[in-house]
Amino acid sequence: MKTFKTGIIGLGTVSRTHRNALAQLDHVELTAVSDVKPEKKDELAEGVHFYQDYEEMLDQEQLDAVHICLPHYLHLPAVTACAKRGINVLLEKPSTMNTAELRQMQALDREYGFKLAVCFQNRLNPTFVKLQELIGSGEYGKLLGVKGVAIWSRNMGYYNAAPWRASMAQAGGGCMINQAIHTLDQLQLLGGPIRSVNGQVCNLALKEIEVEDTAIAHIDFENGVTGTFFGTVTYVKNSSIEVQAVCEKGSFTIKDYGLYYAPAENENEKTLLVRDRRLPGSKTYYGASHVELIRGFYETLAGHEDTCVSIQEDKVISLIEAIRRSSLEGRTILWKEMEEQ
Template sequence: MLRVGLIGLGEVSGVHVNAINASECGELVAVCDSDPDRKSEWTEFPFFSDMESMLQKMKLDVVHICLPHYLHQSATELCVKYGAHVYLEKPIAINYEESLKQLELAESTDRKICVSFQNRYNKSFMKLVEILQNEDVGEITSIKGLVTWFRPESYYTSKPWRGRKAEAGYGSIINQSIHTLDLIQLIGGKLESCKATLSNLTDYDIEVEDTASATFTFQSGVKAFFHATNAYTENSSVELQVITEKEKFTIKDSRLYFTNENGRKEVIEEDDRIPGSKFYYGMGHRILIERFYRSILNHTEDYVHIREVVPSMEMIEMMDRSSKDMGNAQRVKREELLHGTTSKNRSTRVYAEETI
């Protein structure tokens, strides 16, 4: 059994603990949080308030990182330094520059770093990919991704880092809807350009955006429209739609629909759900975590590698650059992102182009 540690005991940590407990390959043996008051909630495990102390004393095989965004890079580096494999909650870093440093780390170590993009393993999405790859539906022409959710002001005031640019990186596009961006780029392929606006529709005192709209063009010719907001009145179902030359497919309410020739929707596949969890928490965490553990034991690459998710950070960076002039959004090309003269680390950008 793999010896597993968990760093960061916030809301999402419970999802990780449930997945670890259900695993046949891993066992949780230590937890860590900078808030010593949490110790009373985790009495069944050795508790640490310093991650390096935990890594020194517990000889862990795997560490799950569930920390605020700005700590992801440094925590990953520290875990790898002490010989642990890493299961990293999204995002991989607070911005594109840091994501390239994470990519360099992943490519230079024999430790595995898996990113928690678990929605790839929802049954609805896997079925959609299977159909697109294996059935005669024609070429993909369009993709649409919608995330209309609600976050009260207390969401930011209770954990102020979520609203700070230097600590969160971004708002809705990196915290709530990055999974949808990931699925869009998986279907669309290599990105060519983006035009976007980032804005705030709430009256909250935050530095990050709560709303974003964008169009993406992929090198394949596929066009995508994306809209995400935390300014709705509830957490509505995420929608992902793919239109091909012959068919239309929609994932909504955790189901994959096919629209027939009469315009009627027919259910093709439905996601499994975990009772008592949020509606958008499916079985993905359990599937991906077990997959990652087995990849460690069997020495395979069957997990979500950092190189696979850097494109989602490219999308975010390009949206930000495009939106700098809010009155007249500019189209940004991926080539400019990789070879831009404003880069402080142009060699790293070229490295990314060669490896992604």
């Protein structure tokens, strides 16, 4: 493999995970970073160039790829800047704030022919990979239903520390697009093509913010599978994410970083099948698959098998918008309505 020269736009919390992952990869060199805060320069290793203006960085450096780790409302402008210069992009979730922006980004991908991949690293967790494999085998009968639960804690200190998180115009949403996006992404992958969505979003505790602190949804899939989702940031701590798939012969549950199986005839007889590796420190909930995802991104750039999640494959933004529209309009949202946008 050639040595890829890489940049990062945005040095917020999640960028540390990207920097740590890049440091573990051969043939990838972090060349430059950009952030509007000049004090962020102090975080960088010697030899990494620092810019406050990312467009200047894109013009001055000969970059093969850029990782975008910005607030949500800045994703589309930054991707546009990279696209016009032919620079490949690995984009932190969420890709965009809404379906209209998603369509613009997908059009950029088609027009400029650069690699635009989205960071859905939890698709690569051993528990989820194994779950997809077991369901796909047919050994456990037909898939009947899927469930996703994300019960976390975010108080006003979280939103006051970065006020854009509380703004619909800048965040695009609350608990769904920020804390539960991976859970919703996994549900739509397991269930398959969506037929319709019913949802409710509200603010149970955080009345001062524009974005939702709680959301629930019922998802009907075309193959007859039923989906149920519940997400909130009103609890006293971050509870384990739970993803469950119910098949005719038994149930599979991902919880506490493990995948468990319980036969239909005895649901109390649970067997641990596989565990995920956990990140050290307080950001364990990020999952530990960033390294694998980022390695796959650069292997794809080198001409190996394409394992990236393309922007064209991103359906979770439309799912989140369908849940919100259902709540606002008080009706069932047909998936074909989202595809026609």
